[in-house]
Amino acid sequence: MGVIDTKTWLKEYGEKPIKVCEQLKSYFKKMSAKEIYDLLSINGMYRPSIFNRNHQLEPFLEMDYWKVVQKYYTKLRKTWNGPDVPIFIFPVNERQQQIMNEFNGKSGLAFPDKLFLFLKSRVDEREIMALLTHEYHHVCRLKYVSKNERDVTLLDTILLEGLAEQAVRKYCGSQYNASWTAYYTDDELQTFYNEFMKPNKSLRISDEQYFDLLYGLKRYPKMLGYCVGFYIVDQCIRKHNLPFSKMEQLSSEEILNYFLS
Known part of the structure; x- marks a missing residue:
């Protein structure tokens, strides 16, 4: 699977992230687009109230994050013999102070069968590699110690x-x-x-x-x-x-x- 073309979704629905999350319903069982967005936004996905197409989306789309992530994902998966999962890339909520201060404007969310990366408009390629390494390692770790959420x-x-x-x-x-x-x-x-x-x-x-x-x-x-x-x-x-x-x-x-x- 690898990197999913979320760039197309953002170009079409960027100011309406719940509409973007409509595209994710097949990856989440029994969750509405609103429920998916609530989950992702808690973990760093951008919010429409502060979203600006010119100031955040356009610079974000100019960065070829999708190509960079696919390159490193292919390398990591081979090195770790890890699962093949879809990867979704979206802008980060740049008003979330903990993400900006503690994690330098990037965040992620990993599941056993998928992962999400949330990035600010300008991120160094090596920092993207570090974030992907961190989040994809979660995917690999969950393969060995999978538990029901209530038992974690x-x-x-x-x-x-x-x-x-x-x-x-x-x-x-x-x-x-x-x-x-x-x-x-x-x-x-x-x-x-x-x-x-x-x-x-x-x-x-x-x-x-x-x-x-x-x-x-x-x-x-x-x-x-x-x-x-x-x-x-x-x-x-x-x-x-x-x-x-x-x-x-x-x-x-x-x-x-x-x-x-």
């Missing part, structure tokens, strides 16, 4: 993010890691694990504290779950010399046991 734990999620960002380090270089990977020292991260993650690692997505811990909201350190997940994976690689290709196939509990041993 906070530990599952932070390790999913930690592994994906370690993939970026391995295949793109540490200079393309997200800024949050350098927020804290190892000593701080160990303390965060003991104090915040250890007692809450089995929380489900329906639990009130789940997203507060994952993103470091309210009283918690910024990007807490992401940072601790990256730290756990990094420690497993350093302490046990675990091959990355092996670790990405281990269960969350197996990875945690390596970290604690």
Whole structure:
């Protein structure tokens, strides 16, 4: 499958993203275009209230993101022997401060059978490669540890993010890691694990504290779950010399046991 021609959809329906999402209904079971758009917009897709064809869409369409992503996707899929999934590229919501500040104007959303990339109007090709590496690694990881959404734990999620960002380090270089990977020292991260993650690692997505811990909201350190997940994976690689290709196939509990041993 690979990259889908969303450029044509944007040219025709750009100011009406729900109309764009009509084109996605065959990829989502039993979801309306409005429900699909609500899901995607929460994760970074542009919003019509701030959308401007001249200032955002036209510069976005001028960038050949589709060709760049297809090139790197073909390479990654061959390297990882990963699933063949459709990839959808859309403009990002440039008013969403966390995306602009923490993720440098790019975001993504991965499923076991598809992935989405949300990009600002100007993104360096290597940064696109880093985002695709992160998100496509999610797709590959979900192949090994697929669970019903209601059964996914906070530990599952932070390790999913930690592994994906370690993939970026391995295949793109540490200079393309997200800024949050350098927020804290190892000593701080160990303390965060003991104090915040250890007692809450089995929380489900329906639990009130789940997203507060994952993103470091309210009283918690910024990007807490992401940072601790990256730290756990990094420690497993350093302490046990675990091959990355092996670790990405281990269960969350197996990875945690390596970290604690």
